Amino acid sequence: MATSTTKTGAPLDRATFESLLRRRLFYTPAFEIYGGEKGLFDYGPPGCALQNNLVDIWRKHFVLEEDMLEVDCTQITPAAVFKTSGHVDKFADWMCKDPKSGEIFRADHLVEQVLEARLKGDKEARGQTVEIDQAKDAKRKKKKVKDVQAVQLDDAVVKEYEETLAKIDNYGGEELGQLIKKFDIKSPETGVDLEPPRAFNLMFQLTIGPSASTPNGYLRPETAQGQFLNFQKLLEFNQQSMPFASASVGKSFRNEISPRSGLLRVREFLMAEIEHFVDPESGKRHPRFAQVKDTKMTLLNRNVQLEGSTKAEELTIGEAVASKLVDNETLGYFLARIQMFLLRLGVDYSKLRFRQHMANEMAHYAADCWDAELRTSLGWIECVGCADRSAYDLTVHRNKTGASLFVRETRAEPLKIEEYQVDIDKKRFGPKFKKDAKAVEQAVEALSQELREKMSLELEKEGRITLDVPAVGNGKVELEKDLVKIEKRTRVEHVREYTPNVIEPSFGIGRILYSLIEHVYWSRPEDDARGVLSFPPPVAPTKVLLVPLSGSDDLRPYLQQLTYKLRRMGISSKIDDSSASIGKRYSRNDELGTPLGITVDFQTVKDNTVTLRDRDTTSQVRASEDEICAAAKAIVDGEETWEDVAKRLPKFEGQEVD
Structure with missing residues (x-):
């Protein structure tokens, strides 16, 4: 549960704090004179200046110091791009609907809020000191949520709730539905049973051009894809030199299910993203890792979470990489640099941790991922994600379009490779298989080295081989030795081709901005009505x-x-x-x-x-x-x-x- 304290350690009064931000026009609800729209906010003069300063420091800290290539790609994206990247099928959250009122709730957030409320009620019943979030309490009273009553729970139930909350990000739709039934969670609006969770794609659809009869594009939910699609041009601009990184700052859009947390969950937001392209055969080492290896960090790994705990440990990033808790040097390097950036802004180190993603919450493209989370009055908030995207994006876009999204470099020493090669007699192949010739040829070319070795022996011994070709006849094709030859030969490679892996730090500027304001907020003992925001001078509006x-x-x-x-x-x-x-x-x-x-x-x-x-x-x-x-x-x-x-x-x- 959230521990709401100010910079001086005093309890944070959210009503007073929020009032200051809106009264001094850091931000304001968009379209307010028309009744407003959830999840959309406008920044006022101090908010704009603060955001610009954050981005300016980000550029100096990353783009300038790391010699990155900054690009500005379009926000409107053809549907084919996101179909290929997997976003159309997989970029979704789980939602529940109240069948009586029609109200929509994000399933994992609802479970989290209800269990936290019950645990708070348990502490109150036991006479323990419980911090009260006035804004949340007022909302719950308005909705007549019974879960905030002071009721003492069995110790076993308390433990089960705490373990569930520790693993909440690891649950899929079916598991969330089971939790809602198990813990008898009803609609906060009407108290009725909710419909089972269903996936809701978070991208905004749109129609590009006047001739399109159906939506054929999306507003981007991230800035990454434009960087991947321009990889070959960036590589050429960088004189074919690897590794290198691109960077982008711009607006992204996500159609959030139930945006109820101010700037922390919005539908239009500013992102700053980095794509660091690295040779997978390098072991993902980083030349400057030695400069950060002694940086102490607070890390919450996936195994601890799966045990139902949120106990993090402090260790150096060098120790974390050496033990393989953090997969590689480049990922570790950026985690340390992210921490340095956040501390440079004025973030409280005691309210910063890095949480490793569990298997089920991992993005579809990620091999490993850590979130920089900042503690606020609304709990631990993910503000920066740092993912090892492996070679996923470049590979799928290359396979779809045939574009040269790979690196070609001359080897320092020629590489000799012994392999089984296939020769097809196309003059006989075509007449024998006619319209099926292409399918059979593709099946032969697709044979693994292991199968080629096996079939080479069969050809020599039997004079023929049998091949599986599902698209032809009964799925079996017989090839005689006059049609195909499979021999072991030595091939010399002077040029190497490979698809780079990608380490991606992704920054939610609005979330960082809001969390930072909470971290630097305090009031003077002689007058607690007067708020003070202790921004470091370079950050101050x-x-x-x-x-x-x-x-x-x-x-x-x-x-x-x-x-x-x-x-x-x-x-x-x-x-x-x-x-x-x-x-x-x-x-x-x-x-x-x-x-x-x-x-x-x-x-x-x-x-x-x-x-x-x-x-x-x-x-x-x-x-x-x-x-x-x-x-x-x-x-x-x-x-x-x-x-x-x-x-x-x-x-x-x-x-x-x-």
Whole structure:
């Protein structure tokens, strides 16, 4: 169950927190004046700036530092692409319907919510301290859900519930249906039995072009496919050099069954995805793995989950790869780099873990997958997925289209290969088998080396072989030695062809954004109604608040001059010259996460000095305008901390007045 605490460890009041985000216009429900639409949100100015800063840091951390090739592919995709990739058949979640009200529920989420509510009721009945999620409780009361009653459960039942929750992501539709019956889970709307779970494809269908009579395309549910389809062009752009990575940032769309968790489950969202193409024969080693091998990480492996536990262990990524808990160096390298990125944003390490996918929840293309999950008031939220997609995507698209989605490289040393080769006498083959000749020829060519060796001996001994060809006659075809020859020969390969494997880190920017805001949120002990968002300066939507001590016209030129200087330095700033007290003006911008405040007062007119205020400590220093601007630049760029600046510039007392 969720543990909702703020940055300082105090209980998080979700109603107050959500109110701050909407009141300060980080985001707002889309189409609200028309009644809104579930799962669709608009970002306001601070939300846009925060999202842009996250993406900018992502690009620097990955695209720039890893020398990736960034592409921007279309959001509209022909149906054939997703049919080939498997999304049409397999990109689905399980849904249940209330036959009385028509309300739709996502099956795994419903089981999870009901069992968590019952466990909370058990703790309340036992007199244990239970954190109350006000928003969820109000919703349950409105829907008359009986599962939140304080009822003590048998210890065996509590254990069964906890084990079920630990494995909830591993259940398929039939198993979820069995759990709903076993635990007597009813519709939260009407209390009636739900219909059995059925698969619901999450892609939005659309019609491309005016002549199409039926839907022939989809809005993409991920940005990956465009990168795979352009692989050969990217390889050529990279001068045929392997390994390499492509990257993409863009909107994706998923028709979520029941989006009820704000920015955490939406139908339109921003993704940042990387496709790292690697030679499978390299052992998927990474040249920079040694740089990250000592990084400590919290890992929850699949075996622990299957035992009904969520107990994670902390170990270095080097230890995890060496023990094969994490399959290979490249996968491990990116897991470590993902953690570094999240911590750079300001994520709380104690609320970060990497959870390995269990077999049944693994995407259809994945050989191994780990999710970076962030703990929020709504529980552990998957924010980044890192999958080993093996060679799946390039292989299926190559087989479907015949495109050259593979690597061809000259071998350093020629490779000698002994193999059984087949020679067909096509002059006799055609007249003998007529219309079936092609099918028989394909069956011969498809023989494995093992069967070729066996049939070579039969031809030599018996003078004929019998071959299975299901499409011809009774399914059996006899070939005599004058029609086909099978001999062991040595072949020399000077060129190697292979299909790369792919390691894919996939980032949900909106989920990271929301989880980060929760992690940096707190309130001052003297006034818990005043929220503070302690974004690291590079992440904060606005970097500097400019505040005149009074409305005097004498101060305006200094504000304009500061604005100009900061803009030239690439630092975003905002002037608050309202009639509110200076303390209230500071407080309003603490809610927006603005890390620094510069105050212009009448001392500025005398000696051109200004004060610089730190958001988190509220302490201030005073120095010349140029020194303060330089200090702000150093803090925003991450070259200095407030503690560094406070040591070298004179401390200032005053101004923090409500």
